Amino acid sequence: MEKLERILKEHPFLAGLDDKYINLLVGCASNVAFKAGEYIFREGEDANHFYFIRHGKVQVETYVPQQGPLIIRTRGEGEIFGWSWLVPPFKWHFDARAVEVTRALALDGKCLRDKCEEDHDLGYEIMKRFALIIAERLEQTRFQLLDIYGNHSKK
Amino acid sequence: MATTAKNNKTAPRGTADAMLIHPFSIRRVVKETFDTFSLELEPQSGEKSYKFAPGQFNMLYVYGVGEVPISISGDPTKHKTLIHTTREVGTVTRAMRNLKVGDTLGVRGPFGSSWPVKDAVGNDVVIVAGGIGLAPLRPVIYYILAHREKYGKVVLMYGTRTPEDILFRKDLEKWRSRFDLETLLTVDRATGAWKGNVGVVTTLIGRAPFDPLNCVAMVCGPEIMMRFTVLELQKRGVEEDKTFISMERNMKCGIGLCGHCQLGPTFVCKEGPVYCYRNLKDVFIKREM
Numbered sequence: 001m002e003k004l005e006r007i008l009k010e011h012p013f014l015a016g017l018d019d020k021y022i023n024l025l026v027g028c029a030s031n032v033a034f035k036a037g038e039y040i041f042r043e044g045e046d047a048n049h050f051y052f053i054r055h056g057k058v059q060v061e062t063y064v065p066q067q068g069p070l071i072i073r074t075r076g077e078g079e080i081f082g083w084s085w086l087v088p089p090f091k092w093h094f095d096a097r098a099v100e101v102t103r104a105l106a107l108d109g110k111c112l113r114d115k116c117e118e119d120h121d122l123g124y125e126i127m128k129r130f131a132l133i134i135a136e137r138l139e140q141t142r143f144q145l146l147d148i149y150g151n152h153s154k155k
Numbered sequence: 156m157a158t159t160a161k162n163n164k165t166a167p168r169g170t171a172d173a174m175l176i177h178p179f180s181i182r183r184v185v186k187e188t189f190d191t192f193s194l195e196l197e198p199q200s201g202e203k204s205y206k207f208a209p210g211q212f213n214m215l216y217v218y219g220v221g222e223v224p225i226s227i228s229g230d231p232t233k234h235k236t237l238i239h240t241t242r243e244v245g246t247v248t249r250a251m252r253n254l255k256v257g258d259t260l261g262v263r264g265p266f267g268s269s270w271p272v273k274d275a276v277g278n279d280v281v282i283v284a285g286g287i288g289l290a291p292l293r294p295v296i297y298y299i300l301a302h303r304e305k306y307g308k309v310v311l312m313y314g315t316r317t318p319e320d321i322l323f324r325k326d327l328e329k330w331r332s333r334f335d336l337e338t339l340l341t342v343d344r345a346t347g348a349w350k351g352n353v354g355v356v357t358t359l360i361g362r363a364p365f366d367p368l369n370c371v372a373m374v375c376g377p378e379i380m381m382r383f384t385v386l387e388l389q390k391r392g393v394e395e396d397k398t399f400i401s402m403e404r405n406m407k408c409g410i411g412l413c414g415h416c417q418l419g420p421t422f423v424c425k426e427g428p429v430y431c432y433r434n435l436k437d438v439f440i441k442r443e444m
Contacts (some may be wrong), residue, residue, distance in 0.1 A: 069346065070345075071345045149376075
């Protein structure tokens with residue numbers, strides 16, 4: 001538990017968060033590991049967690065019929081992924097798969113949602129941090145949509 | 156730390172010299188991607204060496220078709236051959252692509268300013284390339300690797316549209332296997348077979364291993380990519396006067412006479428193509444430019 005607390009406390013995402021909230025988050029956290037190629041979650045499933053990647057790489061993908069999986073983004077060490085637990089209907093919109101052996105901290109979003117409802121100060125702190133992540137993802141997605149590299153490859 | 160890109164002594168000085176086209180023979184043609192190719196050239200005139208600084212360009216003339224500015228993508232520490240990498244985008248580059256080994260190509264140059272590789276000595280070096288923007292930066296990597304002990308950490312971040320668009324695969328494989336060069340690749344889109352990063356090149360900057368207060372950043376790619384990259388570098392704390400970008404405009408004469416490549420108060424062929432971001436930022440973000 002002490003180790004989980006240290007990991008969470010040192011993560012830039014939670015920088016400046018009060019110790020009492022860190023302790024609360026520790027109660028919602030668990031260590032998880034995924035084999036290379038293993039799905040972490042699939043589109044349409046209940047979104048009840050988000051993850052701090054400690055080691056490894058995860059790809060967020062969607063399945064395109066007759067084409068196979070199309071990779072949308074990859075996430076690596078130190079990054080956070082998964083925010084569907086925060087917004088209704090609390091379902092994953094994409095698949096997530098470990099590219100290589102991946103170790104992460106899984107935060108129970110359902111447990112955290114309840115705690116945020118009980119304590120709005122905590123809710124505000126969490127929302128503030130996730131708003132930044134969501135804004136960054138939106139910006140990156142827009143940039144990706146610009147398709148800036150000119151001529152298109154034949155594939 | 157210098158705040159300007161270097162004007163080079165290797166550039167032809169007199170107007171007459173600069174306008175003189177030298178015939179070169181094509182020694183090798185390399186297909187890099189479906190629309191991008193490299194030409195390895197050697198002078199026909201018996202000159203033993205060809206010197207240029209990383210970031211400079213030549214005007215390449217396909218006889219009877221036309222002349223285009225193409226950056227030099229070869230090794231600046233090797234003076235016997237000249238390598239240019241370009242994408243097939245217009246009449247001249249299409250004709251260039253059809254040239255064969257032994258054919259003749261006219262060369263004028265080298266022209267323009269260069270990346271500040273000497274001023275970067277003692278610093279970390281951050282190289283960010285997008286698409287074909289890796290071509291003018293490859294000489295920087297060759298140069299730094301030839302003088303590796305003089306630099307701190309060196310990071311190359313390279314983004315392309317898809318895995319099929321990645322240039323210089325053999326070089327990248329070699330660079331990735333080195334412990335003294337951090338090579339990070341990403342593509343904007345990929346299918347399941349790709350095991351590398353997916354996402355725009357700016358997503359690599361946040362966690363790349365370099366000291367933002369002690370680094371020189373060199374950025375080349377589409378202008379919009381450079382714009383977002385500079386913003387991301389600034390978020391990490393990299394200063395404007397340590398950030399360099401390479402611009403592309405319609406260059407014709409190569410010596411700042413014709414005015415085709417004017418960008419605000421500068422001519423890209425003469426004061427550029429490599430600029431210190433601080434000196435260019437006012438015109439760089441102006442859409443009228």
